[in-house]
Amino acid sequence: MPSNVFRFDEVWRIPEAAPGEVWDVLSDAALLPEWWGDVYREVTPLNDLGKGQVGARSKARARGALPYELNFIIEAAELEPGRKVVVKTYGDFDGLWTANLFPENGGTRVELTWQVIVERPILKFFSPLLRPAFAWNHRWTTPRGEAGLRRYLAKRRESGSAG
Numbered sequence: 001m002p003s004n005v006f007r008f009d010e011v012w013r014i015p016e017a018a019p020g021e022v023w024d025v026l027s028d029a030a031l032l033p034e035w036w037g038d039v040y041r042e043v044t045p046l047n048d049l050g051k052g053q054v055g056a057r058s059k060a061r062a063r064g065a066l067p068y069e070l071n072f073i074i075e076a077a078e079l080e081p082g083r084k085v086v087v088k089t090y091g092d093f094d095g096l097w098t099a100n101l102f103p104e105n106g107g108t109r110v111e112l113t114w115q116v117i118v119e120r121p122i123l124k125f126f127s128p129l130l131r132p133a134f135a136w137n138h139r140w141t142t143p144r145g146e147a148g149l150r151r152y153l154a155k156r157r158e159s160g161s162a163g
Contacts, residue, residue, distance in 0.1 A: 004118040004127040008138055012146040015107040017153045020082040022108045025149060026099050027051055027085050029058040029074045035152035036145045039064060046073065054079055064137040070120070092120035114138075 014022050025031055028051035032040035042061040049056035056076040063069045072091030079085060085099045095116030102109045118124050118134065127134065 002117075003131050004124045006114075006116045006118070006134065006138070008112075008114040008116075008135075008142070010112050010142055012110040012112065012149065013104065013107060014110060014146075014150055014153060015105070016157070017108050017150075018082075019101040019103055019108045021153060021156075022101055022110060022149070023082045023085060024051075025152065026101075026110075027076065027079055027081075029056065029060070029076070029087070031152075032060065035148040037148065038144050039141045041069070043074070049076075052079055052081070065140040066133060066137045068123070089116070092123070093118050 029043050032043045040062050044059045046057040054076050058074045060074050061071050070092040072089045075088045077086045077088045083101055087097045089095045093116045098113045100111045118127050
């Protein structure tokens, strides 16, 4: 596998939230800064398609623990309400992010696969040396996403808000 190609598989467990509730959040890129704000700094819609629409595109700016930002486009590629969210990314990295949702113990198990190719020239150039750091950075961001999603959904339930 080339040094600029990565694949990450992980499982998030979101208690007390049905797959439909989790899907509602994961399928709406505009919400990323609200629940994963320590990584996603800004998300701006690029077309009139909204949440739950294949082809909806947004521009994102994100940062992990390492001292660089990533800029990329997020495009909804496949959406199955309550079951699956697939997004493509283009820009500093090209990739495919897949979330499969399953009911589990009164909550939701989210099985995630993130396949990415680092395309930003300087990062791509140094990826043979920095591959372990890039993987560590991903492992830093992922638990923040799971924890943020849990908090966001719990707060929505407490407030009685549907979105």
